[in-house]
Amino acid sequence: MTDNRDGIKLFLQYLQIEKNYSPYTVEYYQGDLLEFSLFMSEQTIAKWDEVEYQDVRLYLTKLFEQKLARKSVARKISSLRSFYKFLVREMLVVYNPFAQVSIPKIEKRLPEFFYEEELVALFEACDEAEPIGQRNRAILELLYATGIRVSESCSIRLKDIDMELSTLLVHGKGRKDRYVPFGSFAHEALERYISYGRREILTKNKKEHDYLLVNFRGGPLTPRGLRTVLNSIIEKSSLNGQIHPHKLRHSFATHLLNNGADMRTVQELLGHANLSSTQIYTHVTNDYLKKTYMAHHPRA
Template identity: 35%
Template sequence: MNADDASVPSAVPREVLEDFERHLRVERGLSPHTLRAYLGDIRDLSRYAAEVGASGLDGIDVALLRAWLARQHAHGRSRATLARRTAAARTFTAYLFRRGLLADDPGLLLGTPKQPRDLPTVLTQDQAARLLDDLRGEGPIGLRDRAVLEMLYATGVRVSELCGLDIDDLDTERQTVRVLGKGDKERTVPVGDPAARAVQEWLRHGRPALATEHSGPALFLGARGGRLHPTSARRIVHSRIAEAGDMPDVSPHGFRHTAATHLLEGGADLRSVQEMLGHASLQTTQIYTRVSVERLKQVHRQAHPRGTA
């Protein structure tokens, strides 16, 4: 909690906010980014409650929550921000109710603003194959870049998860990789033959040339021998796609979208894709079914004799 908050009127006692922070960090295992966002939202709610004369925690009811969110809307907050602040408020009131600090949970009565979700940009299967087949793996940097792109496409891992991999996370016999995802949740993801071969080439002939005494167990290294940073991994992806030409400039997250979409197009079920990607909710995974349907519609319009009016 910030020191400046002590001088700001607040309906929520400081010790409650500090315990809520521990709850989010330890019990819920939220990422640092989400943790900061939720705490900021609840501090804002607390200040608003004090402004309108709410008498402590008992004054936090559904009418106050709706009025607070209405003010956010009036101030031009985006749907994404409103949805997050609604989620933060519901998490907070559920915490208060479980701790016995509220007689009931007003957050249960809040609706969630629907967010329009744009379909992610993905590579076609032909584009992905051309990109990876034509990628030169010469020298330590070339071998690393090829292994990075192959792993992103093969596993669908987040770029932070890829950069966090250690050498012993890869099981070459079983062709799987152990991934530490959001909320420190561990999952095992299959790795196909091309990606496994690319990583083995990197480990044999590329990594030793870049490794230093400070490299530690990191699977992927930067040019100076330290653990590869997500920013550098993003730069690798964009530059290699630019070299290939004639395909969308997708990010590492675009590779994640691409992997999921191609799995579904190949017949994988949603639950398996959810497990592979480490999604907490199946609803998050379902967006990729929309990508596949949109692609089928496009093929139908182009190929079917009566696909267009």
């Protein structure tokens, strides 16, 4: 049996190389595994193969005692279940003690999205006279035009963009590539940023690489950096609250469905493996339709 740290190291390598998970996702898995490893130490459990079902139940009780959200508990259990499944596959343990643990039901919340007038306020908050403002406008237009994930946007290289056909090659989860079209607004913003803003940022910092999105120092923009950029944009706008990349992704899907796009097309554009992942947006659009009906029908 390998050392506990070796087991975690092997699993994280598996997630990065075989599963092609983003650094952000791998970081979450690592945190969950280290936390459980600490619990094992508290229970004087030395090795992964010494963990039994009753230990898992005790750990689950401890998580609920910490008053964690059900979503957080579900994620931790899911991480550990996947980890043990990997250990069984590699014949490092005999069985998976998490296999029979039921993940607590998560309360389904409707995805938040921006209304079109809110998006206009965001776009107008970007000062396109400055290179950073051109980059920020390009980020907003790109995320809203394509609905891509934050990890996918940060991995885009110039060679992935076909300006002539207005399409983007997206490297999705599990090494699944897909082509996503983008419209005239995103085309114009990308062209301006690539030709002027990006070039100026790289030249000023004496950097040279082919990643599309760059930080103010000229290096490739990270998912964490992108979130910071989006929050800085909303602070300059007339909107309140926080913004996150998935809210733009949700807006992309919701607005497509509201305007008559079919579910299968939206599924393909989002890169969802299962249609069930896309179907949550029908609840949003149904809510939107009801509000529109109540507001405008004379006998509502």
